Amino acid sequence: MSDLRELYQEVILHHNKSPRNFGTLEDANRRADGHNPLCGDRLSLGLKVVDGRIEDVRFSGSGCAISKASASLMTEAVKGRKAEEADALFHRFHELLTGPPDVKVDGKELGKLAVFAGVREFPVRVKCATLAWHTLEAALAGGETASTETP
Amino acid sequence: MTAAATLPRPLDVASIRGDFPILSRKVHGRDLVYLDSANTSQKPTAVLDAMDRYYRQSNANIHRATHLLSEEATRAYEGARETARRFVNARSTREIVFVRGTTEAINLVASGFTWKHVKEGDEILVSGLEHHSNIVPWQILCERTGAALRVIPIDDAGDLILEEAERLISPRTRLVAVSHVSNALGTINPVREIIRLAHAQGVPVLVDGAQAAPHLAIDVQDLDADFYAFSGHKMCGPTGIGVLYGKEAWLEKLPPYQGGGDMIASVTFEKTTYNALPYRFEAGTANIAGGVGLAAAMDYLLGVGLDRIAAHEHELLVYGTERLQAISGVRLVGTARQKAGVLSFLLGDVHPHDIGTVLDQEGIAIRTGQHCAQPVMDRYGIGATARASFALYNTREDIDALVRGLAKVQELFS
Numbered sequence: 001m002s003d004l005r006e007l008y009q010e011v012i013l014h015h016n017k018s019p020r021n022f023g024t025l026e027d028a029n030r031r032a033d034g035h036n037p038l039c040g041d042r043l044s045l046g047l048k049v050v051d052g053r054i055e056d057v058r059f060s061g062s063g064c065a066i067s068k069a070s071a072s073l074m075t076e077a078v079k080g081r082k083a084e085e086a087d088a089l090f091h092r093f094h095e096l097l098t099g100p101p102d103v104k105v106d107g108k109e110l111g112k113l114a115v116f117a118g119v120r121e122f123p124v125r126v127k128c129a130t131l132a133w134h135t136l137e138a139a140l141a142g143g144e145t146a147s148t149e150t151p
Numbered sequence: 152m153t154a155a156a157t158l159p160r161p162l163d164v165a166s167i168r169g170d171f172p173i174l175s176r177k178v179h180g181r182d183l184v185y186l187d188s189a190n191t192s193q194k195p196t197a198v199l200d201a202m203d204r205y206y207r208q209s210n211a212n213i214h215r216a217t218h219l220l221s222e223e224a225t226r227a228y229e230g231a232r233e234t235a236r237r238f239v240n241a242r243s244t245r246e247i248v249f250v251r252g253t254t255e256a257i258n259l260v261a262s263g264f265t266w267k268h269v270k271e272g273d274e275i276l277v278s279g280l281e282h283h284s285n286i287v288p289w290q291i292l293c294e295r296t297g298a299a300l301r302v303i304p305i306d307d308a309g310d311l312i313l314e315e316a317e318r319l320i321s322p323r324t325r326l327v328a329v330s331h332v333s334n335a336l337g338t339i340n341p342v343r344e345i346i347r348l349a350h351a352q353g354v355p356v357l358v359d360g361a362q363a364a365p366h367l368a369i370d371v372q373d374l375d376a377d378f379y380a381f382s383g384h385k386m387c388g389p390t391g392i393g394v395l396y397g398k399e400a401w402l403e404k405l406p407p408y409q410g411g412g413d414m415i416a417s418v419t420f421e422k423t424t425y426n427a428l429p430y431r432f433e434a435g436t437a438n439i440a441g442g443v444g445l446a447a448a449m450d451y452l453l454g455v456g457l458d459r460i461a462a463h464e465h466e467l468l469v470y471g472t473e474r475l476q477a478i479s480g481v482r483l484v485g486t487a488r489q490k491a492g493v494l495s496f497l498l499g500d501v502h503p504h505d506i507g508t509v510l511d512q513e514g515i516a517i518r519t520g521q522h523c524a525q526p527v528m529d530r531y532g533i534g535a536t537a538r539a540s541f542a543l544y545n546t547r548e549d550i551d552a553l554v555r556g557l558a559k560v561q562e563l564f565s
Contacts, residue, residue, distance in 0.1 A: 003179075004512050008505075008563060039504045040521045040534040062534050064502035065564070122508065 006118035007125070008065065011073075016065035021075035025058035034061075034135030036127055036148040041067050045135045054078050054086060059132065066116075066125050071132035073112055083140050089113075090133045097126045159459040167455065168544050170195040181514030184552045189334050189493055189540030190518045191384045192365055194448070198388060201447035202440045212436055214413060228439050231446035232429075235394050238449045239379060240370040245428040246402065248395040249442055253361040254284040256380030256395035257328070259432060260357055261288035263405030264326060271297030274323045276354075278303040278311055278340065279530055280333040283523045285359045289328060298325065305530060309336040309485035316345055320352050327356045331363035335524035335538070336485025337468075337493025339367070346375050355401060361385055361393075365542060366464055366491045368457035377401050383441060387542075388448030392441030395432070402428050409434040452543075460543045464492035467541045471550045478557060484536050492541030495522075498557060501564045503537040509563060510556045517553070 028046030035042055041063035048056040057075045062068075078086040089110070096105040097119050107114035119129050127148040138146035168174050171193045176183050185193060205227060211220035213228050232244045241247055250256045269275070275289045279302050286300075293300050301324075303316045311329075320327065327349045331342050346356045355377035360369060365386035371379050378401065382393040397405075407414060407425055411434030416424040425431045452460065471494050475481050480499035498506055507519035518538045521528050528534060539553055 004509060004563060007508070013564065038520060040525070040528065041504075042534065062502075064504035066505070068502075125504075125508065128504065 003118075003121065007122055009115040009118065011112060011115045012065060012069040015069035015072040019059075019068055019072035021058045021072065021079070023058050023060055025056055027056075028058070030139040030142070032135050032139035032144055032146055034131045034138070034146045034148075036063075036067070036131050038127065038148070039064065041128065041131055043067070043071055043131055043135055045071075045132065045139050047136075047139050049083065049140070052084075053082050054080065059135075063131065064125075064128050066119065066128040067131045070116065070129045073115075074132045074136065077111065077113055078136065086136060086140065090137065093133060094130065096120070097129055159456060159462050162455065162459050162463045162543060164463070164544065164546050168546075170197065170451075171544050172196060172199075174544060178514040178516070179512050184513075184515040184549045186539040186541065186545065186549060186553060187516045187518050188365070188542035188545075189337075189362060189385070189522075189538065191390070192387050192542050193544065194387055194389070194444075195451050197451050198444045198447045202389065202444040205440050205443045210440075213439055214430075224439055227446075228437060228442045231442035234446040234449050235396075238364075238369065238453065239394070239396050240372055241396050242372065243399065246396055246399050248397065248402070248429040248432045249437060250380075250393050250395050250432075251391055251438070252382040252384070252393035253359055253380045254288075254382075256378075256393055257285055257357065257359065258288045259395055259408045260326075260378050260380075260397070260405070261292045262408055265292045265295050266406050267404065269296045269298050269325045272323065273298040273325045274301050274321065275299075276301045276303060276316075276319055276324050276327045276329075278316075278329045279305040280309070280311065280336065280338055280340065280527060281328070281330055281524065282334050282359065282361070283525070284361075285328050285330060286526070302526075303329070305338075305527075309333065309338045309487040311338070311340055311345075313341060313344060313348075317348050320349055320354055322352065324349070324352065324354045327354055328359065329356065330359040330361075331369075332360075332366065332491045332493075333485070333487075333524075333527070334362045334493070335522040335527040335536070336487065336495055337362075337490040337540075338485060338487035339363075339489040339491055342376070343374050346377075350375065362491060362493075365452065365460075366457075367461055371396050383445040383448060386445075386448055387451060388445040389441050392438045392445045394445075399428060402432070405432075407434070408432050411435045413437070455543060463543060464541050464545075467545055467547065467550065468492050468494070470547055471539065471541070471553075474550055474554050475557075478554065480561065481557070484531055484533065492545075493538060494540070495536040495538045497533065497536060498560060499564070501560055503535045505564065506537045506557070506560050509560045510553070513552070513556045513559065515552055515556045 025046030030047040043061035059071045134146040209223035211224045213225040357378035358376045360381040364381040379396040384390040414434040482497045484495045503519035
């Protein structure tokens with residue numbers, strides 16, 4: 001179970017059970033839907049962006065523990081940030097998930113998102129962890145859909 | 152499924168397992184428990200050796216050269232066609248077209264029907280249980296011809312509603328395309344009955360037999376199927392080879408699928424004459440080693456006996472159904488009257504993907520997701536299921552391991 005505990009950290013299990021910012025954002029001015037066709041996960045994201053800053057964000061949908069916890073923790077991480085800051089955070093988050101094992105990623109900048117470090121050992125689950133972020137990118141870029149298969 | 156009536160001799164599963172080298176490997180330090188045969192099956196030594204022997208001893212191109220190796224290779228490939236004919240009890244090897252797999256077989260028929268036989272206002276009838284490969288080729292046909300796709304609905308258990316099939320088959324129907332066994336739920340469809348209903352209206356039927364071939368004895372004459380498609384890799388054979396059975400009269404009516412070498416009788420820049428059946432549908436150098444491997448797989452299954460395999464898998468299905476239903480929080484999806492060895496299920500609110508990851512750490516391989524059958528998932532209002540599927544080499548111990556694995560899933564996600 002030790003590898004599994006690396007993947008399914010307590011924080012992840014907790015956010016899976018009680019996701020933050022879950023639901024529909026009524027006054028959203030940016031929206032996008034994310035889809036992972038490999039496992040059928042679907043996610044809808046609503047953002048309220050004012051002067052380039054993400055003032056509010058909510059998500060809904062269904063997915064595995066990794067994708068749901070990732071969406072939940074993402075909403076906490078990007079709320080109040082500028083769009084470019086969110087982009088930069090996704091970049092570092094992606095490095096955390098896919099980088100070579102010997103390259104350490106600075107966990108300080110990632111904050112709570114560092115709990116996904118264990119995903120690196122489970123390559124098939126990387127897309128679960130990034131679905132919400134791809135959807136965020138699509139929403140910020142003014143798109144409507146994001147798929148893990150067309151990044 | 153007539154096991155009880157005839158009581159075939161039980162399988163010596165320990166000996167069968169010895170025929171499959173991969174079953175003795177470890178996964179994450181555990182003994183492999185392979186419960187994903189509906190996805191692809193494992194291969195016995197007989198298949199691996201036949202392909203190895205072919206490449207080492209007889210490799211050459213077929214149907215064209217005058218040398219001994221080519222003669223041997225041709226004999227091996229055409230021998231494989233005869234084995235496939237025997238396997239499905241076709242009248243003639245002219246009715247056995249080698250293809251890449253079930254998907255290509257269906258696309259071949261759909262492409263032929265696009266150019267002939269179908270026009271605007273016509274209908275193609277499929278069932279609500281189909282794999283994407285028996286939906287999308289028909290949607291492409293509909294796009295190109297202006298025909299409409301109709302769907303025979305299923306009930307809550309996962310059984311086709313036969314009265315609806317009867318109602319939906321009309322003078323506009325050009326073809327009924329239906330699976331023999333559902334990959335997502337395991338339902339064994341009443342294909343003989345559907346074929347009878349369709350034929351009463353003069354409508355041909357294509358049967359997707361991908362999930363039936365490894366588990367049930369197939370007799371295309373007895374079924375009176377017009378087309379029957381299946382894949383080698385799901386029946387202990389290699390990937391990249393499969394069979395399209397077609398009644399000679401139907402294959403004669405279909406235009407060629409792909410152009411190239413081997414499918415022609417003569418070529419000039421002015422006019423090309425196509426080859427005889429089945430070669431007209433086999434352009435280019437064939438997957439010769441694949442054919443050889445597939446024949447070895449068919450011989451292997453026939454040697455064990457499809458009736459015995461069906462009885463063994465049915466016994467596992469009954470045992471597995473009982474064990475899973477005894478777990479609090481398990482919901483079986485698909486409880487049709489007649490089922491092959493497939494258990495599709497949900498476990499509380501744990502996502503199937505997470506179930507799959509936890510089981511994998513225990514060495515247990517299952518499939519999770521939509522099973523290339525999104526409409527089936529939509530029918531039940533679910534995004535995905537976990538699916539354990541059986542083959543002749545599975546045991547009660549495999550199911551016990553699955554049950555123990557599910558306990559670990561519950562422990563982690565409690």
